[in-house]
Amino acid sequence: MKGYRQKESLFRVLKIALLLIIVVSVSYPTPRTTQAAQKDIIRTPHYLFLFIGDGMGAAQVKLSSALLESGHTLAMTSLPVLGMATTHSAERLITDSGAAATALATGSKTTIGTISMAGNHLDTLRTVAEMAKAKRMKIGIVSSVGIDDATPACFYAHNASRANLYDIAVQMASSGFDYFGGGYSLGNFPENQIKSKTFRGDITTLMQSAHYLLARNNKELNTIKPGTRCWAYSDYDSKGALSFAMDRRNGGKIELAEFTREGIRLLDNPKGFFMMVEGGKIDWACHANDAAAVAHDVEAFDKAIEEALAFYHRHPRETLIVVTADHECGGLSLGNAANGYETRFDLLRHQKISQQRFAEKVHTWKQQGTITFPMALDSVKVYFGLENVDAGDRNALQEAYLTTMKSDAPGTKGNDAFSPAVTSLLNRRAAIGWSSNAHTAVPVQVFAIGRGAEAFRGFYDNTDIAKKIIQIAGLKPSGK
Ligand SMILES: [Zn+2]
Incomplete structure (x- = not known):
């Protein structure tokens, strides 16, 4: 009996010793592995892309891929993570781009037509772009429609109404962001300048005073040096937007993909960047029930995503790309x-x-x-x-x-x-x-790739998209 107990306690000691060896060897691997593992744990993505296809529901995506040359798949549908998001506003099931982009930019619901303010129109909502800037990341805002239209505006401006275009455009100059590219400032059109009660002068002058270099064609944009603040636009229509992708046949114009590629070149720096790119004309084509124009603008938007993907392949561990829509438009059915x-x-x-x-x-x-x-x-x-x-x-x-x-x-x-x-x-x-010339309440797809992308699986609300980005990138929702 005694001998058995001795054997048993010896066995216990050996067992504990063996466990200790295992624990120690797991906790203290070779120094190189430790460093790499720690880096992986600590590292949050510091190159953040948020692509917003305005009005782009699942049918719009499928229509575009169905019309593409055979063998070519859309970049967005090749991303490994897929989710879906609801798009309702604080007051209405069918949203507008103001309330929807506020949700995507801030993680909060608001009322129709509001630009990153609470529904009471008193409280300012901090945007992911502002949070990223506070983290000393560089910021780029790109859109194929006016740069002060609701979707881009929600990332740098705060206003009770998307209609106050001039006042919104002024905030572009005071944002301190690094790059604006795409359509022109609709707020700088004389008819919108005179609507403002606080007119402070031409937007291009305000931008130049805030040290933004203007780039009005490919050549000028190509010569801007990284680290320089830049506002790039080339051709624009009577609503400040780029023409529909299917109408863009003349050379020399800056395409959405180029605005994106050049933006990446200008923003790339060790502290990282946040870039929002909007395919705004998809929505306009949907409002008109113009199916071919929808397909071409989804394709143009996808080419911009390809630029981000090329960057991702160079920095896979530090990049997060999220692609979604603010809402569906037109009730498109195939x-x-x-x-x-x-x-x-x-x-x-x-x-x-x-x-x-x-x-x-x-x-x-x-x-x-x-x-x-x-x-x-x-x-x-x-x-x-x-x-x-x-x-x-x-x-x-x-x-x-x-x-x-x-x-x-x-x-x-x-x-x-x-x-x-x-x-x-x-x-x-x-x-x-087509069931409508307006937006619908149909949920939209979310495609994602890169560090933290797994969080975008599932079915959730559009406010969760901003919340997920904030959490994954370690951004601070309040304070500096
Ligand atoms: Zn719309």
């Missing part, structure tokens, strides 16, 4: 009642210009007053590939054409019934359905 189970998306490839560009032509015809309906129908064939129009459709188009030519007020939208009628016919033939 398939319609007229075609049942058949789809003819290939018909959209015959569309050569956007509905908006076509509407500009219709507007010119109206001013000229010499274009007959048969001539207009010829143009429909040229620009939309619509042939063999049967009697019923022909009558509907003719009625829309005559109404448009007769309407008194000038303008290309609102008074133009013909251009939407043309795209509507193309949609019907191609088996594209």
Whole structure:
């Protein structure tokens, strides 16, 4: 018995000693491994990308990939992590870009049309871009629409209304951010300058006084040196935005992907950066129910994502890329009642210009007053590939054409019934359905890759996207 107890206690001692050896060897591996492991634990991503496809629901993404040349997949759908997010505002199930971008930028719900302020319009909400700046990271804001439009504005400005464009643009100059690229400042248009009660002068002058170099074409942008504050824009339309991707055929213009690539070049530094890139024209194409324009602008947005992915492959451990949308727009469906189970998306490839560009032509015809309906129908064939129009459709188009030519007020939208009628016919033939000219409450996809990306799996709210970025990147929601 005694011998057995002795043996047992000896066995216990040996067991404890063995355990200690295991614990010690696990806790104290070779110095090199320890350093690498610690680095991995400590290191948070310090290159942060947030891509926002305005109005880009799952159907918009699928439509674009269906129209791309075979064998090419969208970069965003190749990202390994997929989630979904709800988009409602504080007061309404169907949001707008102000409330939605506030959620994505700050992690808080707010009311429609509000720019990174609480719904009471008294409390300012701190944005992830401001938090990243407080961490001495560099900040870039890129959009294919006006740089003071709701989505980009929500990252650098705070205002009770997205309509106060000039006041929002002024905050771009005082933001201290490093790079603004894409569309022009809509707030700097004279009609918006005079609306401001606190007009302080031209936005370009304010930006230059705040040490921003202006780059108005590829050449100028290429020569800006990293570390220099820069505001880049090239061509823009009457709403301060880049033209639709499918209408951009002339060289020399800066594309969304180039704004992104050059932004990365200017922002890259050891302390890291935060960059928000918006594909804003996807939404505009959806409002117009212009399916081909949607597909091309999703593709242009995806090319910008490719630039971030190229950067990610150089810094995989320190980069986080998140791609999402602020809301769906148009209630796009792939398939319609007229075609049942058949789809003819290939018909959209015959569309050569956007509905908006076509509407500009219709507007010119109206001013000229010499274009007959048969001539207009010829143009429909040229620009939309619509042939063999049967009697019923022909009558509907003719009625829309005559109404448009007769309407008194000038303008290309609102008074133009013909251009939407043309795209509507193309949609019907191609088996594209639209339920709305406004936004919808359909949840949107979230794609992610890089350090911390796993957190973006699952189904959550758009406010959680900002909260996840804040947590993963170790940003401080309040104070400096
Ligand atoms: Zn919209």
